[in-house]
Amino acid sequence: MNKTEVLNANNHEAISRAIDLLKEGELVAIPTETVYGLAADARNINAVKKIFTAKNRPDNHPLIVHISSFEKLSEWAKDIPSIANIIAGHFWPGPLTLLLNKNDSVSDIVTGGLKTIAVRVPQHPVFLNILNKLNSGLAAPSANPHKRISPTKAEHVIDGLSGKIAAVLDGGQSNIGIESTILDLTQPTPKILRRGPVTKKMIENILGYEIDAPIQHTTSVSGNMKSHYQPNTKTLLMPKNDILQYINLNENSHKKFAIVHYSNIEITKSNNILEKMPNCKSNYAKLMYDILHKVDKLDIHEILVEMPPTDWDDCLDRLYRASHL
């Protein structure tokens, strides 16, 4: 593969170039409001296969198909329940992925052999513009190597996949910064399979009844692995007091830490690096992966992340997996 092209997402010619590459069956990383996606034309099986190779992703790990509007959903899914319409009416375009039965015309390669398919309409204008011009769906997992930290900036994509993909469209930092909520609509009661920006409560407010949101579910798909979203540096997730204790215990060691915290922490040892995070959930989520990418590049021994509040459940979910040993 040649050098990965970095294209400016604000430039019309760059967008045309990205569309041409996608039509030729190449991979292009495109910004979404959640994280950058590694896109391939979902109707082009050879192109979709390249996603698995570039990411080193096992081929039984299904992909999300991105479409331009709810009207296109029946080209990808079948047996669509009426609540899909209600939910999509509220949350699409946006950070919510719906799990439905797969339309028979969709290749099993896209869904990792499953008879269900995950679909969403993204909100990012660049992604929507490309979907409209391409007139197809785009299969797009997060644009990071398998199991690694998701990308919220073009430079994160380059760090992980340079030389393995045709291009990345640089659209700046993703606004939300954490992957979409996945909602399973194939069962009588909707079930959240991955926590995300659209919360259980937000969905229940629309439906008027309770839905399922198990902490752990048994669906064997990539986002459900205990270790995922991992920095290369050993990462520990601890409450503030445990971090302070841990640092004291290691006071005389040669170990150098990066401490990612949102409450006030004062640490005297000067060779530790403090990364103060916002103490508001949405701002924290927006920066979370960026800061993990940043400290992962530093010359440190361990990353200590202060445990966020329990109701920041999507951030916590990712941090548990990032720190799973």
Ligand code: TXA
């Ligand atoms: O925000 C997002 O969802 C981003 C952007 C690019 O749209 N995409 C993303 O894709 O996070 P990925 O591949 O990194 O995560 C997709 C998750 C995986 O955990 C996958 O296993 C699950 O969706 N998934 C996809 N199809 C599925 C299916 N048929 N059944 C169960 N889970 C599925």
Ligand code: MG
């Ligand atoms: Mg991912």
